[in-house]
Amino acid sequence: MARRLDEQIAARYPVGQRLRILDVGMGRGAQALRLARAGHEITALESDPALLRRVQEALATEPAGIRERFRLVQGEFRETGVHFLPGSFDVVLCHGVLTTSEEPDALLAGLARMLAPGGLLSLLVRNAGALAMGPGLAGDWTGALTTLDAPAATDREGRPVRADRLDALTSTLAGIAAPLHAWYGVQVFTPWGPDSGLPAAEELERLLAAEDRAGRTDPYRGIAAMLHLCGARAA
Structure with missing residues (x-):
């Protein structure tokens, strides 16, 4: 399903355009x-040295052309201004990072400054408007009521983690000059069904x-379960 995110991001740009992309909190890369x-x-x-080493090892197995256009930087997510000039990127990815952020508005404002004119800020967040779905469909009525x-x-x-609401993030994006361009639901069906692993190829295509x-x-x-929001800087 992660490939769907790529497609949703690329849909804003002409086919074949080479983009300058900043991935904040790349995880396993x-x-x-x-x-x-x-x-x-x-x-x-990325701030985690262990994750950086893991991606460095994966990069070592890639062709030279891919290694040459892949740069790793160790640093805190709030310190983009320390490492990069404003307007340096066509796309900034912030996927899953807000779940552990104590100051999301300040973080997002810093990321928006990294966008070139016409650039896209891509956010993947937990959907606070659907948190009760999991316990409710599992028959955990106490959990559903507590969450509601x-x-x-x-x-x-x-451990507790952040979840965000569409209307609040829409307001935040407007306030940092990257107003909401498009938004999508991610994992509409799969989180609520039985955890039986990935289906066979043909069934997987229908699921996707x-x-x-x-x-x-x-x-x-x-x-x-998740929301993918794309905020766009004016061209």
Whole structure:
């Protein structure tokens, strides 16, 4: 499903355009590597030395052309202004980073300054408007009621993490001169079904097609587990 994010981002640009992309909090680097293989110039900012080493090892197995257009930078996500000049990137990815951010508005404002005219800020966040879906569909009525009364999210270890609402982020994006251009639901169906692993290839294609269409269609996209928001700087 991560490839759907790539497609949603690329849809703003002419086919074949080479983009300068900043990936803030690249994690294991899967998306950054995929975009580099597609011909884009990648700068990845990551604070975790272990993750940086892991991506460096993966890069070592790639062709020279991909290594040459992939730059790794160790640093805090809030310090983009220390490492890069304003307006340096066509696309800034901030996928999953807000879940652990204590000052999301300040972080997003810093990322928006990195955008060139016409640039795109891509956010992937937990959907605070759908947190009760999981416990509710599992028959955990206490959990559903608790979440509805005091929305909160937890990670796999049960630790609290941030979740965000579409209207609040829409307002934030407008305030940092990167107003909402498009938004999508991510994982509309898959989080709520039985965890039985990936289906066979033919069934997987149908699943991805259903997820893609639902993620673009109201009211389904509003109950997705995650939201993908694209804010666009004026050209």
